[in-house]
Amino acid sequence: MKRKFYTFYFSGLLILLLGSGCGTTVVVTNSMVYNFPNIEDGYDYNIPSIVVLPDNNDYYWTFFTSHYYGFLEYWLAFSKDKKNWSRPLYTGIPATINYIYRVNIDSTNNITISRYFRPSTQSTYTRATVDSLQDTFTVYKSDLFYDLDADGLTDLAEFMLRTDPLNNDTDGDGKSDGYDQNPLAAYRQNLSIHEQLHKFIIESELSLYTSDQLVIVEQINNKPIEYKRSNGIILSMPPDSCDTFINLFGYGVPVLTAAVTDTLKKYKVSFQYFFDPDNAGGYDALFDWDHKFKKWVRKKTYFQWETGY
Ligand SMILES: [Ca+2]
Numbered sequence: 619m620k621r622k623f624y625t626f627y628f629s630g631l632l633i634l635l636l637g638s639g640c641g642t643t644v645v646v647t648n649s650m651v652y653n654f655p656n657i658e659d660g661y662d663y664n665i666p667s668i669v670v671l672p673d674n675n676d677y678y679w680t681f682f683t684s685h686y687y688g689f690l691e692y693w694l695a696f697s698k699d700k701k702n703w704s705r706p707l708y709t710g711i712p713a714t715i716n717y718i719y720r721v722n723i724d725s726t727n728n729i730t731i732s733r734y735f736r737p738s739t740q741s742t743y744t745r746a747t748v749d750s751l752q753d754t755f756t757v758y759k760s761d762l763f764y765d766l767d768a769d770g771l772t773d774l775a776e777f778m779l780r781t782d783p784l785n786n787d788t789d790g791d792g793k794s795d796g797y798d799q800n801p802l803a804a805y806r807q808n809l810s811i812h813e814q815l816h817k818f819i820i821e822s823e824l825s826l827y828t829s830d831q832l833v834i835v836e837q838i839n840n841k842p843i844e845y846k847r848s849n850g851i852i853l854s855m856p857p858d859s860c861d862t863f864i865n866l867f868g869y870g871v872p873v874l875t876a877a878v879t880d881t882l883k884k885y886k887v888s889f890q891y892f893f894d895p896d897n898a899g900g901y902d903a904l905f906d907w908d909h910k911f912k913k914w915v916r917k918k919t920y921f922q923w924e925t926g927y
Pocket residue numbers: 765766767768769770771772773776783795
């Protein structure tokens with residue numbers, strides 16, 4: 619099935635206009651988008667240094683964008699020599715492709731990113747705050763580093779990921795929040811047959827995604843499930859938390875659901891992915907467990923739909 623999930627390549631044309639003494643003006647293009655293949659590695663980051671600004675302490679700061687925590691947002695890194703960069707620092711500041719932003723490091727080393735120009739047409743849904751009245755975001759350098767529970771996720775990141783900023787292991791599975799691909803779901807043994815099929819469906823779908831953008835999976839029976847995925851974070855949330863997340867942040871993070879019900883002899887799956895009202899889809903299908911080969915087999919797909927095409 620075709621997927622419209624965000625995939626970015628370093629091929630877009632970058633336009634950079636130098637501001638006159640009050641910062642640098644930047645057009646966010648695809649070439650600024652960088653996703654983090656393995657954030658816990660620590661050093662081996664291929665940080666893009668497309669937009670670099672010096673501060674008053676002889677450090678350089680680079681600005682780029684990523685979907686790694688779900689929405690397209692600004693991330694920063696700093697360097698002494700413009701070659702070796704710090705680990706990526708999350709700002710929580712939303713960005714939109716083709717918008718023009720002014721970035722500025724002021725004399726007190728606050729970093730300000732303000733929307734400078736909005737194109738007349740913008741077809742894609744973006745994080746709700748982008749479309750609010752707020753045009754200017756200031757992040758204090760110290761905020762980029764605050765990690766009260768020392769779990770590898772800053773407080774800014776924990777706000778977005780819905781993990782507990784005062785608990786270094788929100789789901790209690792022994793993996794710190796910053797090093798847990800499923801920070802809201804501990805491993806559970808003895809999944810019910812419905813949960814096993816649900817997990818199989820979700821993991822099959824996740825394997826189709828080329829992006830490592832954060833994905834939300836809606837729980838069945840209000841119980842978290844840990845999923846496997848090659849890269850990117852998965853948040854297991856009960857349905858009401860999914861709604862809360864969308865109400866708070868708006869559209870743009872994929873939400874996957876896979877409901878399982880019994881039929882006479884087989885199991886019926888209703889799978890759905892939802893990005894925004896123009897980018898959603900799913901299918902209903904019957905599955906059966908093949909006892910001989912010990913795997914799920916799709917017997918029939920009888921309803922398939924997609925919006926936005
Ligand atoms: Ca933390």
